[in-house]
Amino acid sequence: MNKLEDAIVREIEGIIPANRVLTSMEELYSYSYDASFGEYLPQLAIQPESVIEISKIMKIANKHKIPVYPRGAATSLSGGPLPIEGGIVLDMTRMNKKLIIDCENLLAIVSPGVTTGEIHYQAEKAGLFYPPDPSSSKVSTIGGNLLENSSGPKGLKYGTTKEYVIGLEVVTPEGKIVRTGGKTVKNVTGYDLTRLIVGSEGTLAIVTEATLRLIPKPKACKTLLATFSRLVDSGYAITKILSSGIMPAAMELMDNACIRAVENFSPCGLPVNAEALVIIEVDGHPLAINEEIEKCEEICWQVGAAAVRTARTDEEREEIWKARRMVSPAITQMGPTKISEDATVPRSQIPAMMEKLSQIRIKYELNLVVFGHAGDGNLHPNIITDKRNIEEMKRAENAVSEIFEAAVSLGGTLSGEHGIGTLKAPYMEMELGEAGLDLMKKVKNAWDPNNILNPGKIFPKAGQTKVVLV
Amino acid sequence: MNKLEDAIVREIEGIIPANRVLTSMEELYSYSYDASFGEYLPQLAIQPESVIEISKIMKIANKHKIPVYPRGAATSLSGGPLPIEGGIVLDMTRMNKKLIIDCENLLAIVSPGVTTGEIHYQAEKAGLFYPPDPSSSKVSTIGGNLLENSSGPKGLKYGTTKEYVIGLEVVTPEGKIVRTGGKTVKNVTGYDLTRLIVGSEGTLAIVTEATLRLIPKPKACKTLLATFSRLVDSGYAITKILSSGIMPAAMELMDNACIRAVENFSPCGLPVNAEALVIIEVDGHPLAINEEIEKCEEICWQVGAAAVRTARTDEEREEIWKARRMVSPAITQMGPTKISEDATVPRSQIPAMMEKLSQIRIKYELNLVVFGHAGDGNLHPNIITDKRNIEEMKRAENAVSEIFEAAVSLGGTLSGEHGIGTLKAPYMEMELGEAGLDLMKKVKNAWDPNNILNPGKIFPKAGQTKVVLV
Incomplete structure (x- = not known):
């Protein structure tokens, strides 16, 4: 350059x-x-x-x-x-100087460089709660979280990051300073530029301040871990719990490859022959969640769980979540290059998507590990490879393409929370159609006529129709 | 014409x-x-x-x-x-043929001409819940609700209409059929056109189908009615309840003029000398809400309520809500023309806003009645007048202008849920600034270059800076 x-x-x-x-x-x-x-x-x-x-x-x-x-x-x-x-x-x-918790209005006003973890900490100190929690929240900045709309495990009950942003200060590609939204949850004064900018991956404006909505901190939580000999049964458990009137705060799924990876890396006593493991957490009023977790347990047994364990103490709860937290480090150990996807499908299609992922794993002979936020259909298929191995990367390229096609064919989406960026741009038209993509381009062109803000992202280049990793 | x-x-x-x-x-x-x-x-x-x-x-x-x-x-x-x-x-x-409740994915797929009340009914029959509920939901269509993002009393706990729309089929001003979003709560594939179109007041696209997110129906609810000799104390009650960790499903406020209007119209035994009346409803798990409503009651007494009454039976609950439901018919009886506003302020500014409204009432000698969704700062000042009375309409014009200015000066917004339409267009720049308004115009011009879709709404005409009623 x-x-x-x-x-x-x-x-x-x-x-x-x-x-x-x-x-x-x-x-x-x-x-x-x-x-x-x-x-x-x-x-x-x-x-x-x-x-x-x-x-x-x-x-x-x-x-x-x-x-x-x-x-x-x-x-x-x-x-x-x-x-x-x-x-x-x-x-x-x-840009990390401002972090105001406004208890009266249940708001946080933050600079973009503040870490999301710091917002969690300060809100909770005041008895409040900012639910979005990408796994990287200890280091990732709120500015990045907003622009990518990355949300983590709590989307099911609490909604995504976008649901918590009610006002922004931004700088436009032309250098103008604009305030969108405000301090009220209800605001219909003109178009919702706040939600247009959140998730725009830095292509429409630069966030310089955000007003976030907080909620009262849930008083208590209960957690269980269920293992299933058959993957499809874990899918039934998830759907049945949700249709029973319970809305868990998190429902995390790990497949067999993922369970094995964690056990290899840091033995937690996970059943390495189970096809799936599900962690379910409910939160809210102490009396209500006792009843809810019992109901969840009952449903897991009903649909054929091999084992169900509810944490009786904070230590036991920590132990359950440790299995989930070990996933990323365990995977990182498996190879130098990790292709982390976030194909998302309607919840009822999780068993079908898991089946397709399993076929893709066999077809391309890849180290493909699947975990994710099953309650909202947001799966994280991870391919572990080595970018120096050109032949394997070519197979990975094809596998990633098939993952995208599978998600869209099941009524899902290319990306639940990681963003389109560079890798998924060629698939935008497959999901959105020419006319849909064209509406997005019109917004981009109108706001950034010189295409100077984060160019090369989201929109495919002319003729680009396939993932290229190498 | x-x-x-x-x-x-x-x-x-x-x-x-x-x-x-x-x-x-x-x-x-x-x-x-x-x-x-x-x-x-x-x-x-x-x-x-x-x-x-x-x-x-x-x-x-x-x-x-x-x-x-x-x-x-x-x-x-x-x-x-x-x-x-x-x-x-x-x-x-x-366009009212489709109303599918998808229990497995917690979704409703609906045609735009279906009434919102019918969606409530069908969802609840399946044990599910669509929280947005504009007071007109028995007759208003979901298409209109979406395009105006009208939300009603449950915005505080459950969020606005926008939070429940995850996919749309629309026709663009140029006649193209486009699908936005999809069937998953998590979706970051490109810009959020769904939320851009919801609340766009029919200026960007015509909704021909919508995919709505449903949640499990809350199992039970508890309701109380508290009256206050001093308006400011009702504001304290609202803030204190919210910062105690309770998130009521509704917190409805009626001022003295409103109480009197209802008592005149249909005597409910309301205290006509009280400065304010607040209806608080909590919903959720039966065990949790018993504790919560007691806590709400306690806080109301603490801040100086004149009376607090918690409904012990469904009939008593109905009786409490009857007072609220009588507001609109009572007001309609007071005069042939009703100017219904929805200025919204940060919750902590409700007492200040009520004070300003009281001054405006006196200054312009108008029949000004205030009620609203106090938990989310969304007030509904209503001026009852007669459009044939030009002199009074001129006073109303000035009063409405002052209401807008008061809301914006308190950090609020012109419209919480009714939309900008024609009346508030002249005030858009006051709230958004020239640059903010310009970003909205760029979207409109890019999508609708001939300005054929709902022209004359939202955007002020050149030189238009004031409300004109007559």
């Missing part, structure tokens, strides 16, 4: 102190990757500290048609912050 | 049977009004029965640049379906 013209760099240094304008190769290299794969060097990295600075940078970038990529903690699994067309990376992590 | 050219009418009659293309003055007159005020005759009214018909109509309309206004049951309080620039009204009430 060529360097930016000196005149442009000087123009930027006129508004941002030089120590926050990074140009050396070592510095730029650290902005070249995220938690997906692919490496792209930016021409410049800037660490803005205020909305005014960001507005000025965007005006310069727009004038000179230089790509700009906002970047939080770079935990994106779909390439969100990758500077794939060169240009400027905006490192948003210094 | 001139008639449409004969050639265009013939083109339309080529695709829609003549008995569903209405041209007589009597027929057109019945499409000239809604539940707000103002009367505008359309040039033509069409009763489509399929998405294909709508697509063809839109293509003709777009070619000839004829305005099109989708219309449900016309219960809009902001002029949503009024054909203010002539053209074609699309009467959507024949």
